[in-house]
Amino acid sequence: MDDQSGTAPVAAGTTPVVPGIGHAPAVWAAGLVRLRVNGEPRSGVAEPRTLLSDFLRHELGLTGTHVGCEQGACGSCAVLVDGELTLSCLALAVQADGCAVETVEGIAHGSRLHPLQQAFQLKHGLQCGFCTPGMLVAARALLAATPDPSEQQVREHLSGNVCRCTGYTGIVDAVLEAARALRESGEPGA
Amino acid sequence: MTAARYVGARVLRVEDPAFLMGRAHYLDDITPPGTLHAAFLRSPHAHARLVSIDTSRALMLEGVHAAVTGHDLRDEPPFTTTIPTRPECKTGTRRLLTIDKVRHVGEPVAVVVARNRYIAEDALDLIHVEYELLAAVMDPEAALAPDAPLIHEELGDNDFATIRFSAGDPDAVFARAPHTFAKRFHFGRTHAAPLEGRGVIGDWDAVSGRVTVWTSTQMPHLVRGLLAGQFGLPENRLRVICPAVGGGFGLKVTLFVEEAIIPLLSRQLARPVKWVEDRYEALAASGHSKEVVMEVEVATAADGRFLALRGSYIGDGGAYLAHPWTSLIDPLCAASFLPSFYDVQDVSYIVRTPFTNKCPAVAYRGVGWTSGQVAREALIDDVARELGIDPVEIRLRNAIPDGEPYLTATGASYDGGSFSESMRRAAELVGYDQLRVRQAALRREGRYLGIGVSPFVEQGGWAARIAAVNGFPGFAYLDSVGVTMEPDGTVTVASGFQANGQGHETTLAQVVADELSVPFESIRVVQGDTDAVPYATGSYGSRTAVVGGGAAMRAAGDVRTKLLRLGAHLLEASPDDVELADGHIRVKGSPAQAVTVKQAAAAAYFGPRPDDLDPALSATRSYDPPETYSNACIVAVVEVDAQTGKVVVERLLAVEDCGTIVNPLVVDGQVSGALAQAVGAVLYEGLPYDTDGQFRAGSLADFLYPQATEVPAIEVSHLETPSPVTEGGFKGMGEGGLIGGPAAIVNAIADALAPFGARIERTPLRPCDVLELIERGGERDRAS
Numbered sequence: 001m002d003d004q005s006g007t008a009p010v011a012a013g014t015t016p017v018v019p020g021i022g023h024a025p026a027v028w029a030a031g032l033v034r035l036r037v038n039g040e041p042r043s044g045v046a047e048p049r050t051l052l053s054d055f056l057r058h059e060l061g062l063t064g065t066h067v068g069c070e071q072g073a074c075g076s077c078a079v080l081v082d083g084e085l086t087l088s089c090l091a092l093a094v095q096a097d098g099c100a101v102e103t104v105e106g107i108a109h110g111s112r113l114h115p116l117q118q119a120f121q122l123k124h125g126l127q128c129g130f131c132t133p134g135m136l137v138a139a140r141a142l143l144a145a146t147p148d149p150s151e152q153q154v155r156e157h158l159s160g161n162v163c164r165c166t167g168y169t170g171i172v173d174a175v176l177e178a179a180r181a182l183r184e185s186g187e188p189g190a
Numbered sequence: 191m192t193a194a195r196y197v198g199a200r201v202l203r204v205e206d207p208a209f210l211m212g213r214a215h216y217l218d219d220i221t222p223p224g225t226l227h228a229a230f231l232r233s234p235h236a237h238a239r240l241v242s243i244d245t246s247r248a249l250m251l252e253g254v255h256a257a258v259t260g261h262d263l264r265d266e267p268p269f270t271t272t273i274p275t276r277p278e279c280k281t282g283t284r285r286l287l288t289i290d291k292v293r294h295v296g297e298p299v300a301v302v303v304a305r306n307r308y309i310a311e312d313a314l315d316l317i318h319v320e321y322e323l324l325a326a327v328m329d330p331e332a333a334l335a336p337d338a339p340l341i342h343e344e345l346g347d348n349d350f351a352t353i354r355f356s357a358g359d360p361d362a363v364f365a366r367a368p369h370t371f372a373k374r375f376h377f378g379r380t381h382a383a384p385l386e387g388r389g390v391i392g393d394w395d396a397v398s399g400r401v402t403v404w405t406s407t408q409m410p411h412l413v414r415g416l417l418a419g420q421f422g423l424p425e426n427r428l429r430v431i432c433p434a435v436g437g438g439f440g441l442k443v444t445l446f447v448e449e450a451i452i453p454l455l456s457r458q459l460a461r462p463v464k465w466v467e468d469r470y471e472a473l474a475a476s477g478h479s480k481e482v483v484m485e486v487e488v489a490t491a492a493d494g495r496f497l498a499l500r501g502s503y504i505g506d507g508g509a510y511l512a513h514p515w516t517s518l519i520d521p522l523c524a525a526s527f528l529p530s531f532y533d534v535q536d537v538s539y540i541v542r543t544p545f546t547n548k549c550p551a552v553a554y555r556g557v558g559w560t561s562g563q564v565a566r567e568a569l570i571d572d573v574a575r576e577l578g579i580d581p582v583e584i585r586l587r588n589a590i591p592d593g594e595p596y597l598t599a600t601g602a603s604y605d606g607g608s609f610s611e612s613m614r615r616a617a618e619l620v621g622y623d624q625l626r627v628r629q630a631a632l633r634r635e636g637r638y639l640g641i642g643v644s645p646f647v648e649q650g651g652w653a654a655r656i657a658a659v660n661g662f663p664g665f666a667y668l669d670s671v672g673v674t675m676e677p678d679g680t681v682t683v684a685s686g687f688q689a690n691g692q693g694h695e696t697t698l699a700q701v702v703a704d705e706l707s708v709p710f711e712s713i714r715v716v717q718g719d720t721d722a723v724p725y726a727t728g729s730y731g732s733r734t735a736v737v738g739g740g741a742a743m744r745a746a747g748d749v750r751t752k753l754l755r756l757g758a759h760l761l762e763a764s765p766d767d768v769e770l771a772d773g774h775i776r777v778k779g780s781p782a783q784a785v786t787v788k789q790a791a792a793a794a795y796f797g798p799r800p801d802d803l804d805p806a807l808s809a810t811r812s813y814d815p816p817e818t819y820s821n822a823c824i825v826a827v828v829e830v831d832a833q834t835g836k837v838v839v840e841r842l843l844a845v846e847d848c849g850t851i852v853n854p855l856v857v858d859g860q861v862s863g864a865l866a867q868a869v870g871a872v873l874y875e876g877l878p879y880d881t882d883g884q885f886r887a888g889s890l891a892d893f894l895y896p897q898a899t900e901v902p903a904i905e906v907s908h909l910e911t912p913s914p915v916t917e918g919g920f921k922g923m924g925e926g927g928l929i930g931g932p933a934a935i936v937n938a939i940a941d942a943l944a945p946f947g948a949r950i951e952r953t954p955l956r957p958c959d960v961l962e963l964i965e966r967g968g969e970r971d972r973a974s
Contacts, residue, residue, distance in 0.1 A: 049308065063219035064212015066436070068385045069469040073890030076385060104212035117210040121202050124859045128691030129209030130216065130385045130436030155898040162890075164385045164437050165691045166859055167866030167927075168898040 033097045037062065038106030046093035052086075053077045055093035056103060064104040064133050068162065075161030078134035079103050085141040087160075104133035107140065115185065116140060116178040125174035127165030134161050139175045147183055151176060196700035196710050197918070200855045203696045205689075214434040217389035217406045218466045225391070226255055228452060228465040229310035231300040231317050232475060233292035236326035236547040236883020237339070240291055240319065243300060248313040253305040255459055257313065258451075260287035260299070266454065267420060269447065271511040273518065275664030279351040282342065282511040286447050286454070291324065293341055293509035294547050295885040296475030298447065303455050303463055326547040326883030330483055330506035333544035341509060341545040350507055350517055350543040353661065355525065357599040358536030360489075363498035367489030371576065373569035376952040377561035377932075379481040379506070379877040380870070381893065382554040384690070386436020387472040388446060392453030393462040403453050404431045408438040408688050409728030414720050416445045416514065417453065432718040435690035439867070440553035441477050442690065443730040445513045470888045477552025478877055481506040482521050484565040486528070494579045496588045498536035499599075501528045501565070505558065507543045508550040517543045517551045522661040524562030529598050531609055531645045531821070532588045537599035541661075547883045553730065555864060556928040559648070560871070567644050567933035568950060571940055581643055581937070582617050586610055589645070593911070602659045604647065605921075607821040608847045608909045613645045616823040616845040619907055625827060633945060638830045639840075640942025644934035645823040650848065650913075650922025652731025655817045667814060669726040669737045673702055673745035674808040675753070677795040679788030680712045684810075686726025687738040688717055692860065692924065694734060697852045701739045701918065705746035706753070707770045708787055724810045732820070732922040735852055740813035740917030748809035756790040759800045818913045820921040822846035824865070826934035830942040832964055835957030837939055839869055839902050842931065847909040849921030854908065860924045862904040868931025870896040872939075876954040943967065 030050075034043040037060060044059035051070075056062045056079070065088060068076035072090040079088045080102040081095075107114045116139055119125070126132045135158065142149060142157040149157070154175045155168070163171060208214045245257035263286050272281040287298055300317055304310035325339045332338060333348040341348055364370055391404040401423060407413050410430040418425040435442065448465060456463040467476065483504040489497045503525045507517025518541070525539040574581040589610045590596050596604040617623075622641070629639040649656045653667045672684035683702050687694060699713040716722055726738070750770060757775025758765040761783055768775050775790055777783040794805040827841040842865045851857055874894040878886040887893040912919025932953070939960070940950045948967035955963075 047308070057219070058221070062212070063215065066216070066386070067218070068436075069890050071469055071890050074385060074469075074895070104210075108211050113207060113210060117207075120210055121206040124203070124855045126206060126209055127693070127859055127863060128384070128386070128435060128437040129205075129214055132209050133212050136210065151903070159897045159899045162385060162895045162897060164383060164439070164867070164895065165863045167862035167864075167904050168901050169862045169904045170859060172898060172903070 031094070033093050035096050035098060036100040038102055048092070048094060050093045051089055052091040052093045052096050053088035056088060062103050062105055066130055066133055068130065075134040075138060076131050078137045078161065080137060080141060085138060104136055107136055115181045116143070119174040119178035119181060123170045123174035123177055125166060125170040131161060131163045135163065135171055139178070142175070143179055143182060147179060149179060196703045197850065197852055199853070201696055201700055201710060201853055203693045204699065205693060205695045216386055216434045216436050217391065217404055220391060220404055220433060221464065222391065222393055222462040225462040225464050226303045226305065226459060227307040227310050228301050228303045228455060228463055229307060229314055230298040230448070230471065231314045232471065233295060233297045233299055235292055235321055235323060236295050237324040238292050238321035239324060240288065240299065241322050242320045244318040245300060248302055248316040251309065251313045251316060253309040254302060254313045256303040256455060257317065258301050258455065260285055260289035263287050263454065264289060269513045271513045271516055273516055273662060276351065276353070278353050279516065280345050282350065284447065284510045286451050294549050295883060296471065296549060297509065301451060301455065303459060328546055328548065328879055328881060328883055330504050330544045330546055333546050334542060341547060348545045350511065350545065353522060353541040355600065356538035358498070360498040360500050360536040360538045363536045364487070364489045364500065367497050368492045369490045369577070370487060371490070371569060371573050372485060372487040373565060373572055374485050374951055375565040375568055376483045377480055377564055378953040379478045380554065380875050381473065381478055381877060382439035382441035383472065383893065383895065384437030384439055384441060387467040387469065388442070388448065388476055389466040390449050390452040391462055391464040392456035394453055394457035396460060400427055400429065401453055402429045402431060403449070404433060405449055406435050406442060407432055408435070408442045408690055408730050410688050410718065410720050411686050411725050412727055413445060413449060417450060420450050421453070430720045432688050435688065438690035439555045440557065440730055443728060444477055444515070444552045446476070469890060473893050474885050474888050475549060477512060478508060478549045479552060479554030480520055480558065480561050480871070481551065482524055482558055482561040484524070484561065486565045486569050488569055488573060490573060494573065494577050494584045494587055496532055496534045499528050499534050501525055501539040503539060503541045503562070505541070505543050506546050506548065506551060508546055508548040510550045512550055512552040515553060518661065519553050520551060520558035520561060522558065524558030526600050526660045527559050527562055528566065529600060530563065530566065530647050531590060533590045535599045548879060555867065556925040559929045560932055563644065563646055563929055563933045564936055568936055568940065571937045575944065582613065582622060585643065585645055586613060589613070600659070602819065603817045604819045605817065605913045605915045606911060607647065607819060608911050609645065609821050612821055612823040612845045612847055612909055613643070615907065615909065616643070616825050616843060619845065619905070620825045620827065620841065620843050638832055638942040638945070640828050640830065640938040640940065642826045642934040642937030642941055643823065644930040644937065646821065646926070646930045648732065648820045648822065648923065648926045648929055650818045650820045651733045651736030651815050653733065653737055653814050659817060667727050668812055669741060670724040670810050670812040671738055671741040671745050672724045672808065672810040673742060673749050675706070675749055675791045677792055679708065679791040681706060681708060683713060683715045683742060684723040685715055685717045685738060686723045687729045687734040689729060692729065692734065693856045694738070697735065697856055698738060698742050700852055701742050702746045705743055706750055706787065707773050732924040735920045736815050736818060736916055736922040737813050739852065739920050740815055741811050743917045744811035744813060745809040748811060749807055752794065752803065752807060753787060753790045755803055756793045756799055757785050759798065760785045760789060760793055813917060816915040818849070818916045818921045820846065820848040820923050820926060822926045822930055824927070824930035824934040826938040828935065828938040828942055830939060830960060835960035837873055837955065837960060839935065841905065842902055843905040844927060845907045845909060846923060846926060847911050848923035849911060849913045850919035851908060851910060852920065857908070857923060858906045861906045861927045864925060864927025865904050865931045866896055866901045867928045868935060869901055871928070872932045872935045872953050872955055874900070874954065876956065
């Protein structure tokens, strides 16, 4: 394990004191967070201030969830928490304690691409791939609720996710294509 | 050359599954064991003397390993940046961390290394810096005034270079022309803003003497060479690893001081050190682009034919020179393409490059061609309105003839294109005549539709000759690709052209598959590690299809020649009597006599093989292409709400001709993405500073990316005029949407606002700016 945030819990009362500033905020007591991620029980150490995105990426090693802004503006870090579309850079790891989290790593069936992922490849809905995990998670949430969206619905739903490469044309086509494929296969929103 | 099977086909990208499954690794997904984490303290002031820095309290924080200032790095050589082949240029120097003063908001003044990033950022708050404020120079024209405060005192003034050019006798033509027109345009700062920002990991291994640098770049070998020089290390001791890159768009063809500082921190601490920029750092302190203040003039005949062009380009270079390209990359490229699509031989320009107290100017897709295109095309629409000629018609009247070689006034040798054809096709596809009817009908209802056209010529494949045409003469480029056929007939392609979203693992494989007549699936493209791939300067300037594709074709051609000899030997035939097709080497005229490519490959390694053949089935070849140019025409249709100033982009259409298309899927994606960036640059992405130099766009609540709701479904259509001069006929593309797009959108808005007499002279055009244009236009009408 690398020496990342939250991996060195410090017992209360032993926190070093910096002259003039008191207790260093970085070492406020860390605790264990237990949750389910992509169906598996996982646990890890988080400080109260550890972001869910950092916890998933650096504590659990799920680096498919990306951090593009830490301002809740780009959507790269989108995950589902108990089925709700959530920006993991605006959530704390401790808030996900006891929750079920779904990330991009949970979308494919083993090494077989999910129809939504297949549609992204078919329609060239990705270039550099950095926004892609957030796009896929957001699109899944849309298709679960709205199996037959219009183009405008797709655009509005994805308006919280920035893509700097594609101009969105391929992404919108991909989501519409996936919706069609999922309806035909009888597993809408799967 | 065997018959094309893959080149030209809409081959799905082989890189996609890893990205789609979250399995690709970007820089921040890599954390070597023992890694420490860095955070930079950045200046809150635009221009200030550094009186003192006290890091002592930061060092006391538990988990902090180092707090480093400019004084600690004072013995490290500075970045030294110039264009040595241009005597007009001064030489800029930049310390890795400043000692004397800060020159823009966001400039790094100290760096903390700690156990994790959270602690490193906590420690930044404990550093005390005393500044003495200096007058900030925020306006590029004011920066050139003789009494302007100096940003780099040692240079004597704020101008990096003044460059003049003249061909023919434009002043004489202007003096006697029936009409002359002038336009001022201040193209606003914008930002490449790749979704993945910059990031660096340094691992300085004192025991082995090897230094490994992971960095998110478009130019791994150039980073290696520049850092080796910086560190005084033999180049083969440095290894640059470039993982998946979350977008570059030209920004990452700069060497940044952070890329030098982080490995030095690793040297000091004997631990890997990682820094990943946050969004504020990206916006305030990576690089801004395309801000050029322009004045362009055209002299015309009575019938609207262009007789001469003159241009003045003042490129706001910001506080430091982009290393190694300098701040000329915007204004000089803008000036060099002043004639672009138009047949005008009397042309002059002046380029100036002031330093200001803003974020340094760096390359961004289309560099200054974007800004220059906007000024020229906006001027041409003014001329069309004044002379009562349709904007499409006036451009067709002045276009360079289709299909023929053409030498421009600024020295570019065009290799033939579909200039007028692309424009006619674009007008036809968009339904230009019907749009004009609809526009007139809507105006009667008080609705303002606008149509903007923007044809252009795009350099394809930046290398020695094209660089010279753009004002950067006298540099050679070495760009190579390695092709190896393995014993089982599969092929490994090693490419130093670093993809950052363009899909090289697919497109280079398509090119090589056709050359070797092997299945696409049998090819694997390796990139991203200077230890694993041969030298190339990288991926920028729409160059990889032309330069990389050409080098790959040549290397594969060498391997093919050996395969033919091996096959002939197996067939007991003369090499002249065999041919390669459909995965087989066959005796010509006797197709039943054949061996597979796989059998020939095995023979190279294990025999039987000719005694006089070097059996190594591997070749590394370079390609330094002749000049080649793509062309395209963009059409934008917008509707402006005169009450709110909101602009809705209804349609964006491109007809592009990049010669032989390797993969239309990828080409469409490049055009579409670049056009979305054009929407952003014109309508949303301002990077304002106030007059004191405070930066007003430090978050994504201020710098607005266009989102899926702001970009229309982009329409892309292709013409294909293969280059007669390059390998494969490739012309290169990728930047064009952002070269031609902004001008099309600006002209569409100007067209929509024509009833108000509005004159557009700057970007961005946010709703407040559009309302101001409407009000000012009205005032002008009342005054006249």
